[in-house]
Amino acid sequence: MDNYTACGIAEGFIEAGSEEEVLEAWQWLIDTGLCWSLQGWFGRTATDLINNGLCVPKGNRPNPNTVPLEES
Numbered sequence: 001m002d003n004y005t006a007c008g009i010a011e012g013f014i015e016a017g018s019e020e021e022v023l024e025a026w027q028w029l030i031d032t033g034l035c036w037s038l039q040g041w042f043g044r045t046a047t048d049l050i051n052n053g054l055c056v057p058k059g060n061r062p063n064p065n066t067v068p069l070e071e072s
Helices: 003-011 019-032 040-051
Strands: none
Touching (some): 003 019, 019 040
């Protein structure tokens, strides 16, 4: 994913292959912070996606390279 593709999918001028790809694009815009500096609807939509549990705020995704600690 890159900024152009993520914006294109979000705006609809690049066709997404699935809903998962749309959410991946929005998560990219959130993680890069780009959604907060573009037109207002990007930030409002990102906020709605976060509030509805479809995306997470930047820095709140689990790191796939870490091993979870075992509970005792």
